[in-house]
Amino acid sequence: MAGKNRDRFSTATRLKLLGEQTAARVYRSQNRRQARRSRLTGRAALLVLVLCSLIVALAYPMRQYVSQRGEITQEQQRMREAGGRVEELRDEKARLQDDAYVERLAREHLHLVKPGETGYTVFDPDARDKRRTDDGAADRPWYENFWDGVDEADRPDQQP
Structure with missing residues (x-):
């Protein structure tokens, strides 16, 4: 009987040992998965932190860039308008070089008449x-x- 108890004990011991080994493998496997997950989560958090830092660092320069582009567009429009006004003034200057035009303006606005003429209003x-x-x-x-x-x-x- 001692041999049978020994076999049983040894089978029970083996089963117990096998169960403990299996449990240990499962536990180690779960720890590895959790460790992998936590490493990935840490990496992801670091990546998110870096991306947020870049966004914050680039936000002000981008806003400045966009506003300056708007200002440049406005200034170009003003420059075109000023160029048109310059052309109008050059035309007016050229007309004022003509004595007949100046005489006509004097007659219209100042009601001037030549000697011998009679002016009526x-x-x-x-x-x-x-x-x-x-x-x-x-x-x-x-x-x-x-x-x-x-x-x-x-x-x-x-x-x-």
């Missing part, structure tokens, strides 16, 4: 109603209104 009665009239100022020549304004400016304060 025609007022539109409908236009008179539309103009602002202050004490008949619209009916007088502009220079009289100008001198009246200078005289009023020299007077001490008056109540209206």
Whole structure:
């Protein structure tokens, strides 16, 4: 019987040992998986941290770049407009070099006439109603209104 107990004991011992070995393998396998997972998670966290750092580091320069591109576009538009205005002024300068054009402007705006000519000024009665009239100022020549304004400016304060 001692041999049978020994066999049983030895089989039971073997089974127990086999179970412990299997459990140890399973436990080691799980630890390895968890270790791999934790390493991957650490790597992923580091990668995310690096990417976030890059995004934060590049955000301000990118914003500056975009805003400067907008400013450049606006300045180019202003430059084109200024170039057009320069062309208009060159054309006006060229026209002012012509004596006939200057004479026409003087006749239209200053009501100048040549010696021997008679000048006439025609007022539109409908236009008179539309103009602002202050004490008949619209009916007088502009220079009289100008001198009246200078005289009023020299007077001490008056109540209206």
